[in-house]
Amino acid sequence: MSTPRVLSxxxxxxxxxxxxxxxxxxxxxxPTPHPPAPESVAADLIGxxxxxxxxxxxxxxxxxxxxxTYGAACGEVSGTWITLGDAWLGSPGLIDPGCVRDGQLDVxxxxxxxxxxxxxxxxxxxxxxxTTTGALNGRLTRGVPAxxxxxxxxxxxxxLSPASLTGTWxxxxxxxxxxxLAEDTGAPIFGDDDTFLEFRDGDWKSFVDTPGACGSxxxxxxxxxxxxxxxxxxxxxxxxxxxxxxxSLVTAVRVVGADGAILHLFDSRGRELLRLEPHSSxxx
Numbered sequence: 001m002s003t004p005r006v007l008s009x010x011x012x013x014x015x016x017x018x019x020x021x022x023x024x025x026x027x028x029x030x031p032t033p034h035p036p037a038p039e040s041v042a043a044d045l046i047g048x049x050x051x052x053x054x055x056x057x058x059x060x061x062x063x064x065x066x067x068x069t070y071g072a073a074c075g076e077v078s079g080t081w082i083t084l085g086d087a088w089l090g091s092p093g094l095i096d097p098g099c100v101r102d103g104q105l106d107v108x109x110x111x112x113x114x115x116x117x118x119x120x121x122x123x124x125x126x127x128x129x130x131t132t133t134g135a136l137n138g139r140l141t142r143g144v145p146a147x148x149x150x151x152x153x154x155x156x157x158x159x160l161s162p163a164s165l166t167g168t169w170x171x172x173x174x175x176x177x178x179x180x181l182a183e184d185t186g187a188p189i190f191g192d193d194d195t196f197l198e199f200r201d202g203d204w205k206s207f208v209d210t211p212g213a214c215g216s217x218x219x220x221x222x223x224x225x226x227x228x229x230x231x232x233x234x235x236x237x238x239x240x241x242x243x244x245x246x247x248s249l250v251t252a253v254r255v256v257g258a259d260g261a262i263l264h265l266f267d268s269r270g271r272e273l274l275r276l277e278p279h280s281s282x283x284x
Contacts, residue, residue: 030158035155039085047062047063049138050137053073057072067081077105077110079092088116090110090113092110114221119135121139122137154268155225156266167198169199194208195207199220204219204220218250230253255267255270263276
């Protein structure tokens with residue numbers, strides 16, 4: 001092979017090798033932001049309604065920004081309520097003694113309602129399975145909210161994945177408010193070994209070591225994209241109890257995200273309140 005031809009082949013090989021150099025690094029993908037929270041229809045519910053129960057009883061339900069009162073067949077019941085998207089939860093406060101049977105509130109629509117949907121000139125309350133628990137057939141008086149009925153909710157951080165609360169969890173981190181007042185140093189709490197949370201079938205409870213009466217309880221309803229509503233604890237028994245006092249924290253949770261197996265629970269402003277890990281020995 002002649003020298004010019006050799007040089008020509010070498011030049012071609014060098015050109016090919018240059019074209020096979022390492023590719024440029026791919027651009028780093030930016031996490032897709034999560035959707036905003038669903039709208040709340042709380043402002044549309046303010047006022048006094050006729051509520052028809054499946055039992056046939058018809059009573060007056062008045063919903064204000066800071067609570068409700070209801071004329072049940074057994075007497076008057078008052079409490080608090082919260083709604084977001086199609087979720088609605090009510091929590092009893094003052095209860096007529098006649099409305100307590102075997103230690104439990106005997107107002108079925110209030111203890112089972114999780115959702116609501118617009119219907120004709122009013123609303124339908126339903127349980128988690130879609131069964132109607134009550135119907136708001138007509139508004140007797142219309143209230144005017146004095147202030148926003150729900151604080152705007154900050155979406156989940158894009159680096160976290162929306163997650164479900166359902167299960168039994170060990171609290172591995174909590175804000176300082178979870179400590180008894182006398183022990184609150186203002187610093188977050190890490191690795192508590194005693195306190196657990198269970199979320200199942202629309203009910204939640206905190207307990208120490210094993211499920212029991214020493215703790216808080218309430219209800220919750222989950223929506224898409226990690227959003228959740230929780231109600232005021234139905235029972236609090238934290239005085240003299242070991243472990244963390246988390247009832248007020250759970251009721252403030254509005255968004256839930258996961259980083260692997262760890263759940264991160266945030267309030268409406270995006271402040272992290274709790275971190276949870278699966279508790280395999282009691283879950284299931």
